[in-house]
Amino acid sequence: xxxxxxxxxxxxxxEFGVDSRYKTNAEADTEALSLMKAxxxxxxxxxxxxxxxxxxxxxxxxxxxxxxxxVYDNQNHFARFLESYxxxxxxxxxxxxxxxxxxxxxxxxxxxNHRDPKEEFILKLMIHSEKxxxxxxxxxxxIWFQVYFHEKICDTMNRQxxxxxxxxxxxxxxxxxx
Amino acid sequence: MDNECRRAFNRNSKVxxxxxxxxxxxxxKSLTKRRYFFDWxxxxxxxxxxxxxxxQNDILxxxxxxxxxxxxRVHIRLLTVSSENKGSGKIYEGIAGNLLAHxxxxxxxxxxxxxxxxxxxxxxIVLHYISKYNMNITGTTLSLEVPEILDLIxxxxxx
Numbered sequence: 001x002x003x004x005x006x007x008x009x010x011x012x013x014x015e016f017g018v019d020s021r022y023k024t025n026a027e028a029d030t031e032a033l034s035l036m037k038a039x040x041x042x043x044x045x046x047x048x049x050x051x052x053x054x055x056x057x058x059x060x061x062x063x064x065x066x067x068x069x070x071v072y073d074n075q076n077h078f079a080r081f082l083e084s085y086x087x088x089x090x091x092x093x094x095x096x097x098x099x100x101x102x103x104x105x106x107x108x109x110x111x112x113n114h115r116d117p118k119e120e121f122i123l124k125l126m127i128h129s130e131k132x133x134x135x136x137x138x139x140x141x142x143i144w145f146q147v148y149f150h151e152k153i154c155d156t157m158n159r160q161x162x163x164x165x166x167x168x169x170x171x172x173x174x175x176x177x178x
Numbered sequence: 179m180d181n182e183c184r185r186a187f188n189r190n191s192k193v194x195x196x197x198x199x200x201x202x203x204x205x206x207k208s209l210t211k212r213r214y215f216f217d218w219x220x221x222x223x224x225x226x227x228x229x230x231x232x233x234q235n236d237i238l239x240x241x242x243x244x245x246x247x248x249x250x251r252v253h254i255r256l257l258t259v260s261s262e263n264k265g266s267g268k269i270y271e272g273i274a275g276n277l278l279a280h281x282x283x284x285x286x287x288x289x290x291x292x293x294x295x296x297x298x299x300x301x302x303i304v305l306h307y308i309s310k311y312n313m314n315i316t317g318t319t320l321s322l323e324v325p326e327i328l329d330l331i332x333x334x335x336x337x
Contacts, residue, residue: 002310
């Protein structure tokens with residue numbers, strides 16, 4: 001009877017909570033050291049395939065984070081995500097270009113922000129990602145388009161001082177409203 | 179990484195959508211020790227997340243984290259589920275698992291293939307964590323790294 005009660009209370013404790021706070025810095029340091037040693041040992045057995053999976057999941061999480069808020073930092077996010085995606089899977093970018101049937105020069109221009117991707121390029125990227133993520137983690141098919149347009153919107157709204165004076169001069173409202 | 183939408187299960191195995199989002203100052207008043215086991219007011223200066231059912235305010239679980247970039251690690255300081263969700267009469271399954279998966283996502287987002295989450299449960303419940311989440315044990319510390327950390331993320335996205 002006592003034993004059953006103990007097992008139940010242990011299970012409840014398991015479900016109720018964990019307190020992992022270190023009591024002293026010395027305790028934290030000692031634990032950290034032995035944990036790191038053990039992790040480095042375990043890392044030796046991590047396969048290349050598992051590393052690719054981790055990188056792709058990381059990329060998806062970063063893309064989702066980026067979409068959650070307006071970002072005004074003059075960075076080319078679409079190109080950076082594309083670069084990370086290709087480099088996670090391929091050792092040579094030219095092989096990715098071949099796989100999606102575009103020229104390496106065109107791919108390089110997109111990555112280096114020398115030209116905008118055409119709709120067809122993003123569609124190809126979408127299909128390629130569907131195949132790559134299929135057995136790894138959920139990857140929403142519209143995410144590349146979302147990133148691309150999110151960046152366009154953020155950039156446009158951030159550069160109002162550049163385009164607004166000229167555009168405002170060209171726009172009138174002649175019909176009375178309200 | 180806030181407003182993550184995942185799922186928990188109620189007693190009839192019906193799937194419920196949940197949100198995981200940062201704990202805000204107005205939440206602190208409701209985080210009583212009686213219902214949430216720890217003194218969460220003292221943790222407010224750390225990174226704190228709450229799990230709620232989607233579009234509801236009632237907090238079903240809380241986790242506090244410490245990011246340790248020099249070790250590519252996210253350490254779970256405290257984790258709890260609300261009192262009505264423990265034991266045999268609990269209302270929802272998967273609250274702790276969802277919170278752990280959230281910590282795993284933060285770690286993978288930050289540290290990629292080097293990502294690690296760690297915690298130190300009482301020795302009496304270590305085996306539960308090892309069997310349920312496939313954790314590794316080093317001294318008194320349990321941890322999840324690649325590949326198991328990826329499995330945890332997947333599990334709570336698919337469940």
